[in-house]
Amino acid sequence: MSIMLPVASGSPTEIPPALIIPFGLLLLLIAVMPLSPARVKHFWEHYYPFVALGLGLVVGAYYLLQVPAGGTTILHTVQEYFSFICLIGSLFVVAGGIHLKVRGSASPVENVVFLTVGALATNLIGTTGASMLLIRPWIRMNQPRITAYHIVFFIFIIANCGGALTPIGDPPLFLGYLRGVPFFWLVEHAMLPWLGCLGLLLGVFYLIDRRNFIRLDPALRARAEAADTWRFEGGVNVLFLLVIVGAVFLPSVPFLREGVMIAAAVASYRLTAAGVHGKNEFSFGPIKEVAWLFIGIFLTMMPALDYLGQHGREFGFAHPLQYFFSTGALSAVLDNAPTYLNFLKLAEASLVAPGAGVAALLVEAPRFVVAVSLGAVFFGAMTYIGNGPNFMVKSIAESANVKVPTFFGYVFKYSLPVLLPILALVGWLFVR
Template identity: 65%
Template sequence: MFQLSLATVSHGAVASIPLILVAPFALLLLLIATMPLTPPRVKHLWEHYYPHIAIGLGLVVAAYYLWRVEGGGTVIGHTAHEYFSFISLIGALYVVAGGIHIKVKGESTPVVNVAFLAVGAVLANFIGTTGASMVMIRPWIRLNKIRISAFHIVFFIFVVSNVGGALTPIGDPPLFLGYLRGVPFFWLLDHVIGQWIVTLVALLVAFYVFDRRSFARMPVRLRHESEAPDTWRFDGMMNVLFLGVIIAAVFLPDYWFLREIVMLGAAVASYRLTPKDVHLENHFSFGPIKEVAFLFIGIFATMMPALNYLEQHGHEFGFERAPAYYFASGGLSAVLDNAPTYVNFLKLAEVSASTGGGGESTPAAEHAAVHQLLADRPELVIAVSLGAVFFGAMTYIGNGPNFMVKSIAESAGVRVPSFFGYIGRYSLPILLPILAVCGWIFLH
């Protein structure tokens, strides 16, 4: 049986574990990627049993670590702490964003639509791509109700649900995992603002071309109605205060779960104080965040052997240049969940950029390795971050909000592209060239 070396946490000794222990991680990601695309009966089984599958696969890995790996309990404890921090932020943002409802009367012109998407892209960095998508997708549909088309939904996914959230750890789950592993909060804002602006502007220009043609085909009477003044109303504005509390909590010291307690406290207060009418108008439920919570228990647990393998053998993969990390992390993020993809490629960058390999896996050692990587090869962190966030828009399954937006649009009567229609008509001919050119400009 193939073996891989695992550096234990507490003593630095090396234990041997079977390489097949990486299989639960690969299987779980494969199921997450393919089950939503299966026939209704199979999909229904997955929707019913995914918590059992995710937790079961995680327990298989955890049991082996406890039973056979020296210091395995410490590895599991660190992983559990990281998961709790991750789900506290994602869950708190989801609940608080669900208490904000934007009401729109009137219709939109192409210029207003571009401005709306741009605002959504900026907002994604403060409340996350999931929060921004949930707050803005229904107003977006209402704003364009006379001529809502598939491309309106697709570009919303491109801009608000993915590319927009590339500047802060709050913006997209992969980046928060990077923050937990030692990437400073404002590091990306300092280093990728140019790439973000160029990519965002290119997408907005492409959208404007589509939307201008759609607007020009409207009857003159409807076009005049679209140019009438719009009226906006915001309900649940007190939740902006709770969003501020959550953002401030990110900067609290990692001591006795203070950061997570403040985040979850803000979420509980938001849920209890938000009027029920606002939640009803947003069709708020805990279903999506429950799915994320269960799946990521499995992802965090099963990912441990994969990270340890990369720690020991990452230098053998031959990844040296930033474009390779950008397209490789992006390619996997397009078809798998982008959060675990990011973590694994960040680990690969740490090991490949160092002269050593492996070592202890304590949180302090992890932070030190990331800080060294930021000092020596910052372009690799940029490449992995942008690849994971940007390419999550390539398919419906690349990032969590994508399917959520698709589902909300379908429930509102909007005809959205099929899985392969999304890729064939929009991702490959529009998004991929933009991401490739921007990657070549900034990472070449």
């Protein structure tokens, strides 16, 4: 995920498949280490920055020494990472300065309304901004009965699937906007699959949440509802939030966007009352974890993306569903922005005349653009590393003492049995 235009396919030099091993190893460590015995887990918590950066430097050294123009590829990757961390970091800081006190013991209907409003908000302030703004109120309003599935469905809907209609909603779509996809094109062409996906997710959530709500101790429910109040603090940060979103559309002057985002975050942190940060239990721990892990992910995934760019045409993709699931499969474990861009270019190269560009693709093969766009956004919810906000939501929930699924628990208990069938149905109904 990033807001800068990445190199689509890297160097023409053949990338050895073995160079993808550091990327796979890093993903494996992220998945396995939290499940390890206490001593090993403690070691990982202290040294994961060195592991992530070390694996990234191994790949970077190969690119510098063995790949022509490898330095350029690394430079673009580092720029992309810098934009990524400035965007999600600034949104994290600013959202941490807004305190929403909402009703406790929320009913299933109230929860569905909250998630629906959050999904709409993602298209205005992005999945990262909406996630950081709403995850703490979501935890507080469900505090008497908060469980793992509350966090999982928040990630499914607000951190991912909700932001599929505008370039602001999710960074892959902003890359499409830079490549020539009109701002409201997906609103026109992807509204039905978006509504279908959102409706199915909300329906499943309602059934699970209703069962959980019925089991809640009536006395505990009454006590929580008796203390219900609504309060909004940190209003100045709404302005800073708008500044960050607006910075996305600034001219592509080096570091201009990032500078505005950093300035907004610094001003927000200094102007926000300490009491608001205290109520939000704000700390830099979650963004620190994301920053270190994703520098490793960005560097080690270069060979995987370059290999795809070199061999993608060999896959012989000719149907929208192939693009939907292939883009989605990689977006679940790779960074979804360059994955989106690679498959968009693959579709352009395969389906329209050479040099015709994205404009021709939008006219001659619009379903393929929808397939790539929705695959990149929707499937980012399949794992904790599929989209930047996922890991941050997980970290914030853990810091609030909410029990969340492990990496494999998330995938095997929720993503595969719940999310994947919904996405498959949406693809079959609306994308094929």
